[in-house]
Amino acid sequence: MSESSRSTPVGVIVAVDPDRFAEVVEAARRSGLAVTGEQPLLGTLSGTIAEDRIPALEAVVGVESVDRDRAVRLPPPDSPIQ
Structure with a gap:
């Protein structure tokens, strides 16, 4: 993996x-997270962060888990079952 690919921003969901x-949100921002959504009742937030900064985010006191955001594509409702 090259240096530039490790620094590519990735979407993450953070449980806090x-x-x-x-x-925790403020500490996550200081670690490099660009917060795009906050869900305080659920104890989660979402955002983007450079790939190589994820360990720093995981080390923030109060962060319980960091999961990469994933896109799921479903076929249109009228398509045949595969």
Whole structure:
């Protein structure tokens, strides 16, 4: 893997300690996360971060998990079953 591919921004979903939500969001931003959505009742936030910064995000106190965002494509409803 080349240096530039490790630094490519990727979408992530982050599970955080809901009792410290605001504090964890700010620390996640400082680690390099560009927050695109906050769901405090669920204890999650979403955003983008450089691939090589994910370990720093995972190390933030209060971050419980970091999962890469994945796109799922379904066939149109009128297509044959595959």
